[in-house]
Amino acid sequence: MRGPVGWWRGKSTPAKVETYTRWSFHSFAVVEGGVFGLSVLRQAGPWPGTWLLLMVCGHALTCAVTAARALDWTRGRRPQPVRLLWTLAGATAVVAVAAVGIAERDPGNDGVVTAAGMVFGGVLIFGAGTIALGVRDRRRVVAIVVGFAVGAGLYAFPLAVPGLTALSTTVMVLSGAGFLAFTSVFSVWLLNAVYELDEARETRTRLAVAEERLRFGRDLHDVMGRNLAVIALKAELAVQLGRRGRPEAVEQMIEVQRLAQESQRELRAVVRGYREADLAAELAGAQGVLAAAGIDCAVTGSPAGLPAPVQSALGWVVREAATNVLRHGDARRCAVSLRVADGRAELSVENDGVREASDGDRPGSGLAGLRERLSELDGTLRAGPAGRGRFRLTAEVPLPPAGTAATRPTIEVTA
Template sequence: MRTPGRWWRHKSTPEKVETYTRWSFHFFAVMEFFSVGLTSVAPLGARLGTAVMLVVAVHATLCFVTVSRAIDWTRGRRPQPTALLWTLAAVTAAIAAAAIGLAELGPKGERVDTAAGGVFGVILVFGPGIIALGVRDRRRAFGIAGGFAAGTWIVAFALGAAALTALFTALIVLVGGVFIAFTAVFSVWLMNAVYELDEARETRARLAVAEERLRFGRDLHDVMGRNLAVIALKSELAVQLAQRGRPEAVTQMVEVQRLAQESQREVREVVRGYREADLGSELAGAQGVLAAAGIDCTVGGATAAGLPAPVQSALGWVVREAATNVLRHGDARRCAVRLRVLEGRVVLSVENDGVSEAGAESGAGPAGSGLAGLRERLAEIDGTLEAGPAGQGLFRLTAEVPLPSRSAPSGDVPAAVAVRSMSEVTS
């Protein structure tokens, strides 16, 4: 059974902001019912108070539904709830007019006036503010609050209230309605901005992967383009010489064979350079890519200099694979990479806070086929790899590789790469 805490942690940052926005305005509807609906029963009596409570409950329910529909419309999941907005506006105006009528023409008494005034004020403040959620134009959203304030003055004056009293009441409605409308407009803007930033981060991550693929393709083209062109020309020449019975055809085919073998060697070098990177360069590159994607990445511990080439190659691939999976999966805000050179072994750990427990179990961290590939690579040098949840929403990957006895210094040394925040990268 999923607890509320786990349900919240499994949401991405934009989803958390949307949930917070949605339930903040839902709370307005709940607060409306409990603040003026239930409290109207005692001062108005059982019969009239119950009727007022039911009317307020209808308005609160309309507000609750309007919040959900309006936010879904803002995110493009459903059409604009125009009919619902007009219904809420009409019900708000009708209840407010009825509250004024109850205060002016209903049973006399301070408690009745207080209850009617509370219903009137809360309804006319929350109603226009929630309607503003379903309006895209900001001036129109504030205009709705102004329209209700103007209507308040007209109705109050028509029902016998003094002109100054009606004006003061209208000003209160205007200030409260504009404040809630501003809150609605700002909340929608903030929610959309968070979604756009998250989409931009995902785009940057995809562009980084695409750029690396283009680099590899460019290197391969540079290596193979000239050699294949020469092989084609020499093969054509050898065919023509062979058709004429010329002995030089054998010489040309020997040259073709040499070029083919040379091309194989160069392709292997390109692939080796792509798959076996320098550990120091990979640490710096991972920090830069993650920081560019909005993830605060810190690299610390021992220096990579002096480690054997096979160890650097294997751990460099671990860093590259782990950084790629942090970008692709979860919603990480921080990532910590630490390299330790201990007695006879090197330990590399990569820890981030953006992988859900479910994602970890299904291989959403550095898992799946990537995890199997890393274990195979480390097994070639007697290394091990562990990956899994580390508690409190963390995911940790730890690679351990033994060192030859002559290359095994002990203890940690100062960090190879300084901590660089996102603000330093973007500046």
Template sequence: MGRPSGWWRGKSTPAKVDTYTRWSFHFFSLLEAASIGLPVFGNMPAPRSWVVFLLVCGHSVFCAVTASRTLDWTRGTREQPRRTLLALAVATCGVVVVGTVLSGAPWLPADDDAFLVASSLLVGVTAFGAGTVALGTRDRRRMTYVVLGAAAGAGAVSLPLGFAGPAALVTAVIVLLTGGLLTSTAAFSVWLLNAVYELDEARETRARLAVAEERLRFGRDLHDVMGRNLAVIALKSELAVQLARRGRSEAVDQMTEVQRIARESQREVREVVRGYRDADLAGELAGAQGVLAAADIDCRITGTAAELPAQVQSALGWVVREATTNVLRHGNARRCALSLRVTRERVTLTVENDGVPREAGPGPGPGRGSGLAGLRERLEEVGGTLRAGADGEVFRLTADVPLRSAQATRTTSPGDPAPDGPAPAGGEAPGNPSAPSVPHQVREVTP
């Protein structure tokens, strides 16, 4: 990556929250080393202060590693690090005891600076250790037990280390409050991380359900159109066979009727497919603005689609739909601008958005599927062209359609053949020789 901002903006929203959560726990480790380890240099002799400082730093690093592995377990990428959690609990007790002994608190008066060092070690190290261990339990009741156990242990350990009874009680209460705060923060962070991932999965599920619903709708339409006609064709064909075996001339009439019904069915199927493939440009622009606004993306639309040929509106409507899909699925856009410029000679649709992931090459989506390839095929039907690529932090998609070419296409390419004319190969309408297959359209129907 050229810049840190590109690395950050190239991440998806769940990945950003994951990274933020992990580095928050790493910051807790730095906070432990700075707030507990550094003050020992002014309150202890140099040799022992360095030992205590290294112990605290080692404990903070151990907490960071444990938190990272625990988050991996929370996301389901590794097993629960039970041994690591147990080792951290033992290391926390060891650092507290060794650090307190090295501070000299058991042998010095209660008002000495050594007791300040010992108190900070006992409270801080125990609280950070308890908060990290509680992170690996995933259960509120067990988290509570961890915090209560850490507070009781801190109070019990402080007595033989030279703390008076009231001081030991105060120490236990402080550990309870501090450890509870850190544990609550850890639990909330994990809950937020899981919620973001679940929302992202729900969005993907909603998109898949929309595609499945559209497939069912298309299947129902085809069934309604073809079901009765195919049944009639089957019956009349069977009747024609029986009549032909008997040498009856009525067999020719029945086969002529079969041919008529077959052509009628073919025409009805084309109408279903054509209606399915058509997209209203004005409706797509309004829908794109609503969807992007719901995703907290500032969307600006300029221009109007009034009085454009139907074929041009359909082709550009699909461009808007696919561009909106790319903005939502790729990158992390904050702004999107759709501009429609109409002249006598041509109409130009431009879609620009920021938040281009750098690893995407020319921009979000191109070259990674059949979306833009399908758009180029649609625009070629009306003589148009499509350009897409990244310009710095902006991804720009431009569709250009000459109006004269589109009008000529509409005039010279009727939608349906004459009733007695030959059926086109493959069941495609003559005006759509390059139309993609139905499954491809189903995939692109809902952003």
């Protein structure tokens, strides 16, 4: 059974930002209902304090529900909670008026008056800040904050409140509500930006795959198009000559056979060039892609001097490892090391941020693809956890003895 740490690691980066944003606004409700409400209860005494506490807790619960629905609307999961926003605005006004009414019933009790004043200003601040979360128009957000602040000041005049006190109340509500409204607007902007960046990264990956497919398709068209056209013409000519009983039909079919064999050789050359990977280019590409994703990637070692088959094999390992780091975890750091010792080239890729739920399936089809591509190399590949929240992939490929031809060895991939 996964604990809180595993639950948190199992989330993607945008989901983590969304969870953090949600609980931040829920914490505002906790502050209002718990810390703020208990302070009111302590100052006002049992009976007035209990009524004030209940009103504050009810208002805080309404703020929490409104914030959750507003964030759902921001992510396009629900319609805009217009009725709930108006309900919160009405509840804020009712609680503020009720708090003033409680203070007026016992004007000689300084504790009750102070507690009621705290409730009056507090619900206006938290109410305006939460309502701003469900409004996209910045002008409306400003109007909401200014309206709550002006309303707080104007309400003080019929009660014969001194002008300085009314002004200070207006400034307090304006600054507090303005800060919470700015926090709401900025949080929504940040949440949307994180999701858009994540979608842009996925789009970039799909475009890169599509571009590679187009390149491969163009290469196949360039290689096979002309040959197939000639083969078709030669075959048609051979059919015509054969129907006439001409001996030249055999020569045309021999030419067709030659063209077909040549096309096979050219096709193998294209596929071989497509499947081979340059290790230096793969290391630089993996470092650049991981850095663009916000992952600190350190590369040590140089592929200089390694035989081409070994570089190609390890290049595919780097490509697969970088893909796994991006797709199957939430890494912050990745270390790639390449060293040559005892006649073997060893490549190690280690990263943190491994999700607990995916430790068992990290190798998956990626290693199956490597097994298919690198079935002709005599090496090993080990992949698995390397401590708490870390994952390590290590590939070893033997080097041909010095002075011998660099024949393509075979590899056995074991996970």
